[in-house]
Amino acid sequence: MSVRALLARRVIPSAIISASRIDRPARARAALRRRLGRPGHVELYFAFDDPCSAVAVLDLVERLRGRDVTLELLPVVERGIPGDPAREQKREYALTDARRLAARSGLVLGRHAPLQPEAATFLAKRAAGAAEPERFCLEALRRVWFDGDAALDEGRFADLAAGQPAPDPAAVRRNERRMRRRGPYDTPAAWLHGRWYFAHDRLVQIGERLDELGWSAR
Amino acid sequence: MSAERIDYFFSFRSPYSYLSGPRAFALPERFDVELAFRGVIPMAMRGQSVPRAKRLHTLRDVAREARRLGMPFGPVHDPIGRGALRCLAVGEHALDVGRAREFVLEASRGIWAEAIDVATDEGLRRVCERAGLGWAACSAAVADGDLRARVEKNTDELIERGHWGVPVFAFRDELFWGQDRIEDLETALANAGLARR
Numbered sequence: 001m002s003v004r005a006l007l008a009r010r011v012i013p014s015a016i017i018s019a020s021r022i023d024r025p026a027r028a029r030a031a032l033r034r035r036l037g038r039p040g041h042v043e044l045y046f047a048f049d050d051p052c053s054a055v056a057v058l059d060l061v062e063r064l065r066g067r068d069v070t071l072e073l074l075p076v077v078e079r080g081i082p083g084d085p086a087r088e089q090k091r092e093y094a095l096t097d098a099r100r101l102a103a104r105s106g107l108v109l110g111r112h113a114p115l116q117p118e119a120a121t122f123l124a125k126r127a128a129g130a131a132e133p134e135r136f137c138l139e140a141l142r143r144v145w146f147d148g149d150a151a152l153d154e155g156r157f158a159d160l161a162a163g164q165p166a167p168d169p170a171a172v173r174r175n176e177r178r179m180r181r182r183g184p185y186d187t188p189a190a191w192l193h194g195r196w197y198f199a200h201d202r203l204v205q206i207g208e209r210l211d212e213l214g215w216s217a218r
Numbered sequence: 219m220s221a222e223r224i225d226y227f228f229s230f231r232s233p234y235s236y237l238s239g240p241r242a243f244a245l246p247e248r249f250d251v252e253l254a255f256r257g258v259i260p261m262a263m264r265g266q267s268v269p270r271a272k273r274l275h276t277l278r279d280v281a282r283e284a285r286r287l288g289m290p291f292g293p294v295h296d297p298i299g300r301g302a303l304r305c306l307a308v309g310e311h312a313l314d315v316g317r318a319r320e321f322v323l324e325a326s327r328g329i330w331a332e333a334i335d336v337a338t339d340e341g342l343r344r345v346c347e348r349a350g351l352g353w354a355a356c357s358a359a360v361a362d363g364d365l366r367a368r369v370e371k372n373t374d375e376l377i378e379r380g381h382w383g384v385p386v387f388a389f390r391d392e393l394f395w396g397q398d399r400i401e402d403l404e405t406a407l408a409n410a411g412l413a414r415r
Contacts, residue, residue: 001335008296009295009296009298009335010293010294010295010296010333010335013277013292013294013296014292014293014294014333016274016277016278017277017278017281017291017292017293017294018292020277020278020281020282021281081267081269081272082269083267084266084267085265085266085382086266086382086383089380089381089382090382092380093380093381093393093395096392096393097395097399100399100402100405104402180271183271183274183275184271184275185269185271185272185275195278196275197279198279201396201398202279202398205282205286
């Protein structure tokens with residue numbers, strides 16, 4: 001076997017796994033942050049057209065309650081693997097998957113067909129500039145995914161938009177760039193203190209990680 | 219033999235398949251079902267690109283999940299190419315002689331926790347013998363065109379069912395994708411009245 005193949009197949013992946021277990025610096029930084037009186041922080045990159053994002057946002061908002069942790073909701077539109085031949089299949093399957101995940105929390109998904117990203121872009125622009133993003137995102141995601149199959153039009157969300165700042169398309173692009181810098185390539189993705197998780201897959205683990213870093217629920 | 223069946227689509231190149239193995243093969247002990255192992259050709263050998271960000275995340279995420287499950291992970295030796303195909307052929311032979319569970323668990327542990335290079339005779343022989351398989355028959359299986367055709371059929375069937383990744387569990391007309399969705403499969407099995415008393 002060539003040196004190059006050995007590096008690619010064994011040495012580099014094994015080194016990445018070993019390095020991922022080094023946790024002392026992250027714990028030390030978290031301890032320092034707590035001593036300075038600063039809360040823990042979770043960035044959640046999500047998309048309004050993604051049913052798994054809806055499940056993750058609704059769950060994480062509840063899961064983080066009672067912890068000294070801030071949740072930053074960051075809507076994106078463009079994401080995924082460029083040229084992914086399975087993109088449409090993934091969109092279909094996400095609906096099935098989100099239905100099962102929602103059922104774990106006693107929720108029933110109301111929508112029966114996937115949405116295209118463009119259909120919900122106006123919500124991402126609104127949310128990215130919202131004065132109270134958590135309130136806006138929670139309610140909008142509930143209406144999109146748990147209220148039935150109605151088409152998305154801005155009128156259905158007019159009450160949420162009332163009194164809010166103007167939509168901010170540039171903020172959505174900033175979120176997308178920030179997401180890529182952090183590592184995630186798809187939604188929903190939670191980044192917390194140097195690690196990221198597919199949020200809908202790892203809701204329990206996110207809570208456990210915050211516990212490890214000292215931000216347990218009071 | 220149970221009247222109900224779960225098709226278990228598995229890739230030796232997938233560390234998530236490795237994580238799913240012990241729990242997947244234990245399902246018939248807890249539910250009245252037959253588990254049918256269906257080895258498939260790795261996604262990256264089917265023209266689907268796997269970007270660097272995904273490769274990095276997979277290794278880190280699997281390391282965390284393996285720790286939670288109490289399974290060893292690393293050092294690894296990526297079997298993409300010849301190694302994966304040889305394991306798939308031997309996997310079909312192992313099915314024929316009733317040792318699929320032993321071989322799949324041994325081979326995937328060797329690849330993902332012991333850095334065994336299954337592309338070599340030495341590495342493949344090691345995992346075959348640990349699984350209780352004779353090397354002469356395994357060596358013949360690697361060159362057996364019929365076994366290779368069965369692997370291609372498995373792969374085609376996964377695609378026909380509208381799926382792309384692994385591990386996938388097909389139960390009746392439902393698909394469950396991911397080692398972290400076994401609990402949803404278990405719910406479906408329980409709802410179908412298949413839990414063993």
